[in-house]
Amino acid sequence: MRIAELSRAAGVSIPTLKYYLREELLPTGVPTAPNQAEYSEEHVRRLRLIRTLAEIGGLRLRDIRSVLEAIDDPRLSIHELLGVAHHALGPREDAQDAAPANLEAGAQVDRFLERLGWRVSREAPARRTLARALVTLRHMGWEAGPEVFEPYARVAERLAAHEVATVGEEESRAAAVERVVLGTVVFEAALVALRRLAQEHHSEVRFSRGLSARKRGSRR
């Protein structure tokens, strides 16, 4: 297909597309004439992955690049690729993470994960997220230890076991990685959205008993 068709098929504007080509995030097409190239379904798939990482994952260009390079690097195991993707998804380290309260919370999070028996890299950015959450709770006056996360950890573990099991051994390496990246980013958004909707539902059940049937109807 020509570049205009590729743009339509992937839902990416031609200027953006040319930018990705220049930045070498997207392999060049097969030249068919001066200033003309032929693109394949492979380009469409790659572009959609870039869009997912940028628009759903909120990744910066440099992080998109590192995920794409990891996908294309046959020396990395699928496990290592997942690590690259998670690392790119952040959060990035900032000055706050070095504050004494954050370091203390971080150490508690580390022990908590050890107690759970989870084998996770020391550098996993998600450790920072947990430490920050703990620090925030404490700032807000909750006397919270990492054990407040335990119901969430149990739920997360069950989900992750199910998710990792669906990465088929028979899948191509690229397909498996794409699925893991997309699965992390997209289902994270879905999980958070569903939790909010479920909270609204339970809040309505618990706190709106006094509402008239009419008022209830108007909220649907």
Next chain:
Amino acid sequence: MRIAELSRAAGVSIPTLKYYLREELLPTGVPTAPNQAEYSEEHVRRLRLIRTLAEIGGLRLRDIRSVLEAIDDPRLSIHELLGVAHHALGPREDAQDAAPANLEAGAQVDRFLERLGWRVSREAPARRTLARALVTLRHMGWEAGPEVFEPYARVAERLAAHEVATVGEEESRAAAVERVVLGTVVFEAALVALRRLAQEHHSEVRFSRGLSARKRGSRR
């Protein structure tokens, strides 16, 4: 306490603090002398809530304002307050949501939520998140209907039931709302982080069987 002390106690710089005062996000202190005012623990709590909404929730100033106003408005039920907070947390509507693929996915999401029996507002932004997730999956070539979200919905429902139940009837209205807002924002971050860590753990268990003990050790 004086403004410098308030700044230290809440972890907010004095310029930011003055900005919040000017924007009336923070009530003024009790004047004690020209250019001097006395602040209370109430100010510290309010500032920490603003920080949580801004830094953890990623809310814009105008959305922070609407959450604070909802907290201070006694006409709103706790259920309605939760709605305001969720609405402020977004995502905001954009042009993409009006695309035919998104409208179709949105209608499917609506029917899915009806099948679940959840009572949620038609305008809940989380509906959009689910529709976007579905559209992204389809763009990436997954023939996905909303039923792919079912395991996540079950998990979310269990969590939300637990969470809403912990909002005590005996709590003050403000404390209950603060807890709900903070609980949504902070535990969302924690849940997502824990899911990533659990995925890493399960990926390590599944895909790293070939690694030597030494290499495994170096990842800890």
